[in-house]
Amino acid sequence: MTETVGDYLLSRLRDWGVEQVFAYPGDGINGLVAAFGKADNQPRFVQARHEEMAAFSAVGYAKFSGAVGVCMATSGPGAIHLLNGLYDAKLDHVPVVAIVGQTARTAMGGSYQQEVELQALYRDVANEYCIEVNVAEQLPNALDRAFRVAQASRTPTALIIPADLQEAPYEPPQHAFKQMPSSPPGTAWPNPVPPEPAITEAADVLNAGERVAILVGQGARRAAAEVREVADLTGAGVAKALLGKDVLADDLSYVTGAIGLLGTRPSYEMMRDCDTLLIVGSNFPYSQFLPEYGQARAVQIDLDGRFIGMRYPTEVNLVGDAAATLRALLPKLNRTENRSWREKIEKNVADWWTTMDQQAAVDAKPVNPMRIVHELSKQIPDNAMVTADSGSSTNWYARNLRIRDGVRTTLSGTLATMGPAVPYAIGAKFAHPDRPAIALVGDGAMQMNGLAELITIARYQGLWTDPRCVVCVFHNNDLNQVTWELRAMGGAPKFEESQSLPDVDYAGFARSVGLEGINVEDPRDLASAWETAFAADRPTVLDVRCDAEVPPIPPHATFEQMKSVTESVLKGDPEAFHLMFQGAKTKLQEFLPGRSR
Template sequence: MSETVGDYLVRRLRDWGVRQVFAYPGDGINGIVAAFGRADNQPRFVQARHEEMSAFQAVGYAKFSGQVGVCLATSGPGAIHLLNGLYDAKLDHVPVVAIVGQTDRSAMGGSYQQEVDLQTLFKDVASEYLVEVNVAEQLPNALDRAIRAAEASRSPTALIVPGDLQEEEYTPPRHEFKQVPSSPPSHVRSAVSAPESDIAAAAEVLNAGERVAILVGQGARNAAAEVREVADLTGAGVAKALLGKDVLPDDLPYVTGAIGLLGTRPSYEMMRDCDTLLIVGSNFPYSQFLPKYGQARGVQIDIDGRFIGMRYPTEVNLVGDAATTLRALAPLLRRREDSGWRGTIERNVADWWTTVDRQAAVPARPVNPMRVVSELSRRLPDNAIVTADSGSAANWYARNLRIRGDVRGSLSGTLATMGPGVPYAIGAKFAHPERPVVALVGDGAMQMNGLAELITIARYRNLWSDQRCVICVFHNNDLNQVTWELRAMGGAPKFEESQTLPDVDYAAFARSLGLTAITVDDPEDLGAAWDRALSAATPTVLDVHCDPEVPPIPPHATAEQVRSVTEAVLKGDPEAFHMIAQGLRTKAQELLPGQRG
């Protein structure tokens, strides 16, 4: 039998080193699905429960592997379902290639079943590269460019392949007019540094500063050692944007933790008081949490010039790879011997972690969600991968989780979509089957799609050399983050019809799939539950019954925000007095002896 276009596509993916494709079948990709069968499922067809989950799994795989994630869906509704996950990739700058089917070419334009204008549909999300393949000779260049563009631009790209073409005989491009060849698959890594004159100007700004602050994002992940060297030379503290939480460990005394709405007090204070700001690989969007304009001189380093100078009026902008640029910068920096600024930062950080421990120990009904993550932090294996979902779970991930060793972590940073926590964990397990993975997920996200993806975990767990994959559910029967946003931003009490969730036994569902299942409704059982989950021989669901009234109060909350919440709940919130009591007890931990008010 001759090689079909579908066969060639699968073979070319294999040549690129693609080991799995996160997918869901449909008749619009029958020719490709059949090719997977003929190729002995190499690369592996990983079947999710929904195409959106396939896209999220591809994003999670790409985030934690550093390689391109690939997802595959049928025409029409299947392609539409990919969009949310692809936008997650676009906004978090993650390389993902989407391959989608289309109705047969003979039916195009005829209002045929599942015919959707996919080029229009994907035009924005796959703006870096989008092509419909209409003849076999077009395929090598189209697929190769989709992968190379995704890698180079750190973004999603898309390939549309009509159903009838997939089953045609493959013929390569010819050496003639209007035929486009393609070179063999090869990954290109750039290590570009900024010009020497610009690096010298940046050194002048940093050397002149007396109170230097550094903000790192995910673009600094390959430059952890270089960031530490520059921080030591300048006496700076280092704050971390949410997507850069795993760039530096939290056991470094000058690492102030997360910044922004989900941030820490030391990060807030450092930005408030610094006179110089160095931003490395971050597109942190909330400029109100950066120094006031005119307060600090600024330097920014980013591999992508499109994102330079967007968030703060930086004086010197260095377009280049973070590690390469910082290595060129370090020899020009004068070591700062005065440790006053660094000493203040380190005291603030130590006080903060004491406060976090005290807040996590505040009694709740039944379990304080902060304690869930604090107990995890004490036990987290040094090679673990942690994913988090959007919602209040993101607060506890950002503030309470202490990164150490080689721990990796991520969530949907810029899109902040619900639902990626569990599929990210699946993508992480395929990226690193030898590493334990923990997902911190609210019960809203579990009901939205996490429960279904437990089926995917149960199906593929035997492929993972280390089967530890812990899905921790913050079970509070409330869409908690939005409830708090209603109170704090809208000045409205909780609207139960929109906010209250049906009660579900997540552990029982996991148990029905043959997974380890643990229910916790007593805070004193949390430590032992984490120990059991992190030592289990199979994936585990940790179903923790949490108090929805433990407030995710930012440490820099204004008096107006606190008053807005109080007034809102007193208008008729069903848990008004319990919520106010929990808020007061939590906030009071910042005011205990030894802490700053």
């Protein structure tokens, strides 16, 4: 049988070690779909319910595996639907290859059905590499470069293949003028280290500091041991950007937790009072949560020189691999004998966790959303993978979830799009089918697309050696994050028509598609619900009815934000009395550490 372009494409994907392609079919990729059939579904065609979810699953797979995620869609609308997931990959620096169909070459330019100028459409999201393949001989080089650029630049790339070419006979490139060969997959990536003088200069800055703070992001994930050593020598505390939440465990006494609008009080206070700042693998954008300009001398380490020295006026910029650079730096650091700064940070952290425990125990109607994550922290498996969606539930994930060594976490950190938590979890399960996955999802995101992807989970659960995939829904019938933003930033009361959601039985839907579903309306049932979910022999949906009026306002909220909330209530917020009462009860716990209620 003649090998087609589609057949060769799948063969080359196997050479790249691709085991699954997250996709949705359409006639613009019929030649590729037929090739999957002839190849006995190797790599596996994982059918999402929507192309956007296929892209999110590829992003989740890439985030948790460290390998390139692959997604595929048909021409026109299918290619358009991939875009949000691909932008999520671009902004979080995740390697994803998108393979999309296109109108047959014979019809191009003729306003044919589903003809969209895909190269123009993808020019921004796949700006590092986007190519349309128009002859078979072009394919190996184009596909290999898509993978190599995605890996090297940690970015999405795109391969556009017209429908008629997919079914054409494959011809390899010739040793001829204007034909491009390609070497087989396999690249050894370097671990670059900055020059010795720059390392020495950075050490001098850190050694001179008396109150050192460290900020880590996802780029420090493979440098956790080195970060701990630097923190030990300098007596520093370590704050974490959201994408770096799993870099260090929260049971380390000097780890202050998340930073920023969703951050903790210890992180805020450490940045407010430090005299030296070390940033490792983070492009945290909110400079108002970093030290005041001129307050601290700063050093930054990042693998990508394009994103260095742009968030804070750093004195020394080290472009290199985080772990390798820190290993070169460590022998030049002096141990700080005065540990008063570290002791202050440790006391603030201990007090903070006491406050979090107390806030989670505050009564609410019916369940305090903080308690959902509080109970999860007690029972989370040591090798769990946690995905968080965008919304008010992200606050509780950021502040209340205590990470232990071995737990991996992620979310849409930069795009902050709604809807990725469930498809992320699907991608995570394909990356590590022997590990449990947990998705923390608001009911808005669940209605947007999470419900449909429960069908995908039900379909593929049999492939996972560990069947546990727990989707926890924060069920408050409100688009809660925007509701609070209206109150805190605009001084406007909740607008019911835009903010209220239809009531849905998420656990009931889960049971209808063959998953386990647990409804929780009493906080006393939360612990046993998590226990049941982690003991289940199938994926589970926890449908927890929680209070929409527990304020996600950060502990370092400004006077203007608090004033705006008060003004919004006075303007006639529908939950005015309950909102103020719940907010006062919650905020009070910050001033009564250790007191029982």
